[in-house]
Amino acid sequence: MIVNYNGNxxxxxxxxxxxENRAFKYGDGIFETIKVVNKKVIFWEDHYFRLMASMRMLRMKIPMEFTLExxxxxxxxxxTTSESSEIRIRLNVYRKDGGLYKPNTNEVDYLIEAKELKASSSKSEYRIDLFKDFYNYSGLLSTVKTTNRMLNTLAAVFAEENDLDNCxxxxxxxxxxxxINGNIFIVKGTTIKTPAISEGCIKGIIRKKxxxxxxxxxxYSIEETTISPFEIQKADEVFITNAIKGIQSVTNYRxxxxxxxxxxxxxxxLAVLTFTS
Structure with a gap:
């Protein structure tokens, strides 16, 4: 696989x-997961501006050349060399090597990975449950896609152990x-709710769309609000959103x-918006 490291x-x-890589040592990095379809970078402006906002929040020095274009x-x-019609991009940005908790510099390196997306048939059942071992603390830092994904990793292991598709x-x-891998929406009648950003969720691009x-x-009416787990049990529908899958319906909760x-x-x-934006 070819990767792009600082333009090379x-x-x-x-x-x-x-x-001394800081993303490895301290989780001192952020990333964007982006879908490319037929060479078109989907919702690129939204990903770009989220990346810039995240870099500013984490006090990283944004290089002059880091323009949208x-x-x-x-x-x-x-x-360039990929023949796949659909590609998953991971754009990583992290502070340059060196330092302990206090970095030697706020300048950054970047790494772009590209993986071909294989066609997968939708599952007839998609089962979820709560992950209660550890909490995702509310606050602005939790809204940033940092390279510290330990909570998501543990939840994914829990899901695997309990024959679940997600938590x-x-x-x-x-x-x-x-x-684990996206924002969540809960439907009751004509009201659709999703956790507010202040609850600690990622500022998802597909969530926004x-x-x-x-x-x-x-x-329908949409509410960004506080949601209790009890509301999942009472919902008519539940679905999960992320940049790669788009929308994933949940069929079973307990x-x-x-x-x-x-x-x-x-x-x-969403499909119409994807290819007209």
Whole structure:
């Protein structure tokens, strides 16, 4: 696999990240997961501005060349040799090597990985449950996609051990935050709720797009609010959103079975928005 390290294309087996790498040592890095379809970088502006906001929040020095156009060109350069119609991009940005907790510099390196997405058939059942071993603490730092994903990793192990497809993460107030790999929406009647950013969820790109779609739809009302796990049990539908899958309907939560009708309608609207934006 070819990766792009600071603008240089290298075989991944030849890439040498040293023991002083801060993303490895301290989780001192952030990343964007981006989908490319037929060479088009999907919702690129939204990903770019989220990346810039995250870098500013983490006091990283944004290089002068880090323009919208520059980074898109670097992504396109990375996928030049790929013949796949759908590609998963991970754009990593982390502080340069050196220092202990206090870094030697706030300047950054970047690494772009590209992996071909294989077609996968949708599962007829998609089961979730709560992950209660550890909490995702509310606050602005939790809204940033840092390279510290230990909570998500432990939840994914728990899901595997319990024959689940995903888990719901909770904050210290035991409110619903998000799923392991995406934001969560809960449907009850014509009201659709998703955890507010203040609950500690990632500022998901597809989350943002779904909210925009629903705000223009007079048939439904969208609320960004606090959600208790009890509301999942009472919901008509539940779905999860992320940049790669788009919208994933949940069919089962414990003994509760959900419909998938509204998520299917929103998926169609999202597909239109994806290729007209």
């Amino acid at each position: 294309l290298i075989e991944d087996s030849l890439l040498n990240l040293g023991v 520059f980074l898109e060109e670097e992504i396109q350069k990375t996928i 719901v993460l909770l904050n210290e107030r035991k409110g619903v935050v998000e799923a 779904v909210i925009e779609i629903l705000e223009k739809n007079e048939d 003994k509760k079975e959900f419909k998938v009708d509204i998520a299917s309608k929103i998926s169609k609207n």
